[in-house]
Amino acid sequence: MPDTVLLITLLVLPFAGSAVAALLPVNARNAEAWLAGAIALVALLVVCACFPSISAGTVLQARHDWLPQFGLEFRLRMDGFAWLFAFLVTGIGLLVVLYARYYMSPQDPVPRFFSFLLAFMGSMLGVVLSGSLIQLVFFWELTSLFSFLLIGYWHHNAGAREGARMALIITSAGGLCLLVGVLLIGRIVGTYDLDLVLAAGDVIHASPLYLPALILVVLGALTKSAQFPFHFWLPYAMAAPTPVSAYLHSAAMVKLGVFLLARLWPALSGTDAWIWIVGMAGLITFVYGAYVAIFQHDLKGLLAYSTISHLGLITILLGLNSPLAAVAAIFHMVNHATFKASLFMGAGIIDHETGTRDIRRLSGLVRFMPISATLSIVAAASMAGVPLLNGFLSKEMFFAEALDVAGPLPVVDRALPYIAIVAGMFSVAYSLRFIHGAFFGPDPQGLPRTPHEPPRWMRFPIELLVFACIAVGVFPAHTIGPFLDVAVRSVLGAATPEYSLAVWHGFNQPLAMSFFALAGGAVLYLLLQKRLARGIEAVPLMPGLDARSLFDRALVLISWRGARSLARVLGTSRLQPQLRWVVVIAIVAASWPVYRQGLDFAVLPAGSPDFALAMLWAVGMACALGAVWQAKFHRLAALILTGGAGLATCLTFVWFSAPDLALTQLLVEIVTTVLILLGLRWLPKRTPAQWTWAGLLRALPRRSLDLALAIGAGAGLATVAYAVMTRPPAHTISDYFVTRAYPEGGGTNVVNVILVDFRGFDTMGEITVLGVVAIAVYALLRRFRPARESVPAPAQQRAQEENAFRDDMMTPLFIMRLMFPVIVVLALYLLVRGHNLPGGGFVAGLTMAVALILQYMAGGVRWAEARLNLRPVRLIGIGLLSACATGAGAWFAAHPFLTSHSAHVTLPLLGELHVPSAFVFDIGVFVLVVGATALVLIALSHQSIRAHRLPPA
C-alpha cells in the first residue's frame, strides 16, 4: 500500500502543482518559484524515500483497473532504472526551478512558465514510471506537448514559434510511430504489461512483426532524442528560455529516446537489425553532431549539437548488443545530464549578464565572472572527457567497447575505434571553443551589458552539478556506484556483466585513445583558429543537405500544395455533383450486400390486389411524376401534386393498419403545404427559356446520368421492399413492445407507448431537434433580405386589394373562425386519448398549430395577433422543460431518467383515472410541437408584412 501512495503522489503532485501555478497572479514570481520549488523538492524527497526498497531489489507497483475489457490497467512501476531517471527528473527539475527564479525577467508571464514546467515534470515522471506501454506512449506524447508549449514560451518571437512547431511535429510524429510500434509489440506478446513484455524477448525476436515493431519504436526514440536524420529540431528548440533548455534538452526530454531504447533493451535488442538501425543512427549522429558543434557561434547552438552528439554516443552504446556497453550507456546518461545541465545554465548566465550568446562577440569573461567561468570550464572539461571528471569515465568505457565490438560487418568493427577517436577529437575541439571563446582572450568589446557575477542563488545549481561532476569523476564507486548498480540490474537482470567504476585501470588502449583524442582535439582547435575567427556561418565540408529545408519543403508539400491539389482534383463547390455522389454511394452501399448475398424472393402471399389501392396509387404515382414535370416552371402545381402523392401515402398508412402515421402524415402535409405556400412568393419568377438543340445536347449527358441514377435508385428500393414484404416476418423486439405496452406502459396504443415510454429518450431528443430547428428558422428570418424584385406586394395581392374581392372570401373566413374552438377541442381530444387510441402529443400539437394558422390565414397576421397573444418561443421552452421535468421526476423515486410511473387518481364525476407519467411527458411534446410549428409558420408569414429595406444598389 505505501508503494501505491508514494508512486501516485509522485505522479499527481507535479500536475496538481501545475494547476495551482496556472491560477496564481501574473507577477507572483516568488510565489511561483516557491510553489514549484516546493513541489520539486517534495517529489525529490519521495523519490529518495523509495530508494531503500529499490536497492533491496523490489519493484514498487501501483495498479488500478482502467479498461479491464481490453486488458488495460493503469499501472505505475518503479525499478532501479526508473528510480535513477525519476531522481534526475526531480533533482535537476528542482535546480532548474531555482535557476529560473533568477533567470526569468519580472516582465515574463511566469505562471505560464512554472505551470508548464511542472506539468512537463509530471509527464516525464509518467513516462519513467509507466508500467504499461500504452500508458507510456500517452505520457510520452504529453512531454511532446508540454515541450512545445515551453519552447514556444516567448510566443511573440517568430523563432520560438517556429522551433516549437518543428519540435512538436517531429516528436509527436515519432510518438505516433511509437504508438503503432507498441501496439505491434502488444499484439506479439499479447499484453502491454511492461514486465511481461521485457520477459518476452525471445517471442518478440521470433515474430514476423519484430522488424516493423522495431523500426517504429526506434523511430519514436530517434525523433525524441534528436538522432540523425531527425536531429535538426533540437538546435531550433534553443529559442526556448535557457532553464527550459537546461531541463528539457539536457536531462529530461531528449533523454527519453535513449531511456526507451534502454528500457526495451531486453525485449528488442540482440539482433543484427537492432545493431544496424540503432547503432548506425547513433554512429552518424555522434560524429556529425560533434563536427557541426565546432562551427556553431551561438553558445546554446554549440551545446545543442554537442547534446545531439552525446545522445548519439549513448545510442551507439545501446546499439552494440553488449551488456557492458549498455552499462556505459546508462552511466553516460547520468553524466551527460549533470554536465550538460550545468553548461546550459552557464550559457544562460552569460546570456543574462552580457546580453549575447554569440561566441564571436564574447571573450575574456573569466576576469568579469571568475566563479561562473571556473564552473563552466570544469563542466566543459567533463564534456570533453578530461580525466578526473565524470565525462571521462563513461567516455573511456565507450572507447573500451569500441575496441571489442562484434557487429555484423567487420569493416565497421575495425573502423569504430578510429571513428571514436575522431569524434572524440571533435568534442574536445568544441569544448575548447566554448571555454576559450567565451572566457579567455581580450576584454569583450561592445557588449549590450557590462558582465558581472550573477546572483548567489542563480549560480548555486551550477555549483551543485559541477560538484557532482567532480565527485563522480574522482570517487565513482562511492558516489554513483550503488545507484548505477540498481539501475543496471533492473535493465539487464541476469545478464548484468562485471564492470569496474575505477578512475585508474592502468595504462591500456582506452586510456591511450583518450589522450589521443584530447591532444588531437587541441591541435584541431588550433588549426581551425583562422577559420573560426572569420566568423562564417556555414559548416565546412557539409554538402547543401539541409534537413531543415527538406522538412519545410515536405510540410509545404503536404499541408499546403497537396491539400490544395486534392481539393482541386476531388472537391467541388457545386452542389449537384456532390449530391450525385451521395446518390451513387447510397446505391452502391445498398447493392453491395445484395450482390454478395443474393436476393431471393419468397412466394407471393395469396390474394388478389385491391383494386381501390391500385387506383389510389395510379393517382399517387401520376401525382409524383406530375410534380417532377412541373417543379421547374409551375411551382404551385408541383406543390399541389406533391400533396396528392402525400395523400396517397397517408391513405396507404390507413390501409395497412398504421392510424397514428396516417394522422401525423395528414397534418404534416397540411402544415408543410401552408409553409411552402408562404415561401413561394419569395422565389423568382421562372419562365421557360427558348430551348435550342445545342442546349439540349449539352444537357443530355448530365440528364441521362441523372435519369439512370433515379431509375436505379427507384428500381433498387422497390425490389428490396418487394423482397422483404414477401417474406414471413421475423420475431423482433416488437413482440416485447406489444406484450408489455399495457402492463408496463399503461397504454393500449402501442405506437404511442413506444414513443413516450419505452423509447421516451429518443422522443426527447427529437423534440429538442424540433425546437432547435424552429429557433434556427426564426433566427434566419430575422435578418431575412428578400430579392429586390420580390419586395413589392405580388400582383395577385394588389389586384385583390384594389378590387373589392375581399367579400368573396367572407364565407371561408367565417367558417375558419367558427372552426377554431372545434379544432382546439379536437386537438385536446387527440392529446388525451393518445395513450390508448390513435393520437398523441405530436398529432395533437400539429392539429393545434393548424387551428392557429387558420386564424392567421382567415384574418391576416395583424388581426390574429391583436386577438391571440401567442409566445411560440416560450411554448418551446415550456414544452422542453416539462418533458425534462417529467423525466427527471423518476430520479426522486430512485429510477433512471424517464422511467414512467402510473398514478391512479379518483376525481369527482369522472371516477377513477389512470394517469401515467408518460402522459405528462406527452403534454410536453404537445406544447413543444405547437410552439415550434407556430414559430416557423408565423415567422415566415411575418415577412410579408415587414417593411423590407432594399439592399443598396
Next chain:
Amino acid sequence: MNEIIVALAIGVLTASGTWLLLRPRTFQVIIGLSLLSYAVNLFIVAMGRLKVDAAPIVVAGAVPDPAAFSDPLPQALVLTAIVIGFAMTALLLVVLLAARGLTGTDHVDGQKDEAR
C-alpha cells in the same frame, strides 16, 4: 398481392425524388426531398410487413398476441421521421429563401449559371 402495388409506389416515389434532388433549382430539390421522404417512410413501414385491420392497439387487460397486430416498431420510427422531415423541410425552405435573397438566384450553387 398488394405488396406489388406498394413496392411499385415506393419505386416511383424514389425515382421521382432522386431525379428532382439532382436538379439545379432549389424548389425542385425541396419537392424532391418531400417525395423521397414519402418513399422512405413507406419503405420503413413496409419492413414491418403489410397487414390490414390490425392496428397496433391492444385490449386492456388481455394478453396480446404480437402476430395479430401490425408491427408497431417501424410505425414509431416513421412517426418521428415524419415530424423530423417536417422540421427539415422548414429549415431547408428558409435557407433557400435566405440564399435566394443573398445571391439573387434560386440555383442551388447560388450562381446564375443558366446553362445548368
